[in-house]
Amino acid sequence: MTSPSILTCPHCQAKNRVQAVPEGEVPACARCGQKLPWLHDGTDESFAQDTRASVPVLVDFWAPWCGPCRVIGPVLEQIARDHAGRVRIVKVNVDENPRTPSEFGVQGIPTLIIFRDGQLADRIVGAAPRATIEQKLFPPGA
Ligand SMILES: [Zn+2]
Structure with a gap:
């Protein structure tokens, strides 16, 4: 079950x-047909569904008390906006959803995990710069 999410169109x-x-x-x-920045919250319950997409999925394991997570949050929003239609970003609050991070061996936050075709493809631990995240999401030649 996925809770409906509200995505605001940056165009209209x-x-x-x-x-x-x-x-x-x-x-x-x-309204305008433009691709929407696909960024939304995920939960333990919705995780399997959240990570299935025709585009790379980046999961952000975060918590409100985590300082570096607050740095990476806006970076991910920019990536979602600038690559609308090419990426899905799922934010998982580890305090509210402990099962998924433990399943993926998340030791600290922020941890970003990238899925391609539903399979774990890459992992970034810590607040990486935007360029690093984009390189892993969109490797040259992929
Ligand atoms: Zn629109």
């Missing part, structure tokens, strides 16, 4: 309620 400011996105598709704005 329309608020789009996005629930299930059909397989192989990315969310687009209902």
Whole structure:
């Protein structure tokens, strides 16, 4: 079960309620048709579904009390906006969702895990610079 998330269109400011996105598709704005920055919260319950997408999925394991997480949050929002239609970003609060981080051996936060085709592809521990995150998400030649 996925809770509906509200994605704001950066082009026309329309608020789009996005629930299930059909397989192989990315969310687009209902008003102007532009691809939406796909960034939303994930939970233990929704995790399997959250990490399935036709684009790379980056999971941000974070918590409100974590200073470096507050640094990386806005960076991820920029990446979602600048690469709309090419990436899905899922934010998992580790305090509210302890099962998934333990399953993936997350020792500290922030930890970013990248999934391709539902498979774990890469992992970044700590607050990495934007360029590093983008390189891992979109490796040259991929
Ligand atoms: Zn729009």
